Amino acid sequence: MSDDPVVRVRGLRTQFGTHVVHEGLDLDLRRGEILGVVGGSGTGKSVLLRAIVGLEAAQAGEIDVLGQRIGSLSGADRRALEQRWGVMFQDGALFSSLTVRENVEVPLNAVPGLTDAQRRGLAELKVSMAGLPWKANENFPSDLSGGMRKRAGLARALALDPEILFLDEPTAGLDPIGATAFDRLIVTLRDALNLSVFLVTHDLDTLHACCDRVAVLAERKVLTTGTMDEMLGVDHPWVHEYFHGPRARAAETKD
Numbered sequence: 677m678s679d680d681p682v683v684r685v686r687g688l689r690t691q692f693g694t695h696v697v698h699e700g701l702d703l704d705l706r707r708g709e710i711l712g713v714v715g716g717s718g719t720g721k722s723v724l725l726r727a728i729v730g731l732e733a734a735q736a737g738e739i740d741v742l743g744q745r746i747g748s749l750s751g752a753d754r755r756a757l758e759q760r761w762g763v764m765f766q767d768g769a770l771f772s773s774l775t776v777r778e779n780v781e782v783p784l785n786a787v788p789g790l791t792d793a794q795r796r797g798l799a800e801l802k803v804s805m806a807g808l809p810w811k812a813n814e815n816f817p818s819d820l821s822g823g824m825r826k827r828a829g830l831a832r833a834l835a836l837d838p839e840i841l842f843l844d845e846p847t848a849g850l851d852p853i854g855a856t857a858f859d860r861l862i863v864t865l866r867d868a869l870n871l872s873v874f875l876v877t878h879d880l881d882t883l884h885a886c887c888d889r890v891a892v893l894a895e896r897k898v899l900t901t902g903t904m905d906e907m908l909g910v911d912h913p914w915v916h917e918y919f920h921g922p923r924a925r926a927a928e929t930k931d
């Protein structure tokens with residue numbers, strides 16, 4: 677792991693009308709790390725993710741991804757950069773009229789020169805890498821359980837061999853066994869594919885199982901970042917309650 681950040685955010689301000697979500701927010705995602713992004717509901721975790729990948733406009737500040745400034749790229753440069761990350765949205769954001777394989781093929785359509793058979797083969801590979809059975813390729817999203825839909829969303833996020841993976845609450849709504857399996861999969865994929873992972877979560881078990889560092893959003897900014905051990909010493913009411921509360925103790929003793 678190196679200290680060279682693959683995502684660098686400085687002085688970010690986002691707002692909707694008069695509602696300021698972020699103000700003076702700084703954040704680094706280091707190459708090769710899994711960074712857990714936590715915070716109370718509505719603190720702007722998803723908006724931050726969306727701003728980093730250029731889906732939400734920033735009112736002020738700088739966002740650099742893989743050394744390139746988001747918001748100042750030409751269309752072609754922007755499309756090239758977008759191919760270097762994958763995003764798994766909270767609800768999977770799959771196309772309901774397409775099969776799982778066809779969903780995973782969507783990002784591959786941007787790759788020039790691929791034959792239909794190559795595109796199909798690559799999509800099937802990603803479906804397997806996401807831990808889905810072969811037959812899931814031809815299922816429609818509505819045929820799948822919530823956990824399988826999440827894996828399909830992950831397969832699509834992996835379609836273009838990204839350097840950075842953005843995951844928005846990947847274990848939300850999964851049963852504990854499914855969530856644990858998903859946590860392991862994220863670590864396995866990070867190790868195998870040299871990914872850097874920006875992981876929005878409320879799940880303390882996921883933080884314990886996966887994350888090298890944690891960034892806590894509160895008061896419109898990243899209040900603190902550090903390892904799980906470092907979080908235990910942070911003297912802030914929300915951070916203290918989150919990392920010392922009954923759920924935190926239960927998650928800690930599971931290891």
Ligand SMILES: Nc1ncnc2c1ncn2[C@@H]1O[C@H](COP(=O)(O)OP(=O)(O)OP(=O)(O)O)[C@@H](O)[C@H]1O
Pocket residue numbers: 692697715716717718719720721722723724
């Ligand atoms: N398109 C939008 N228009 C107006 N307000 C928005 C929009 N998107 C998000 N917000 C507001 O921005 C704030 C941050 O939302 P966001 O979804 O990032 O929170 P979050 O930290 O991810 O919450 P949760 O943990 O509940 O998912 C919320 O108050 C939300 O209502």
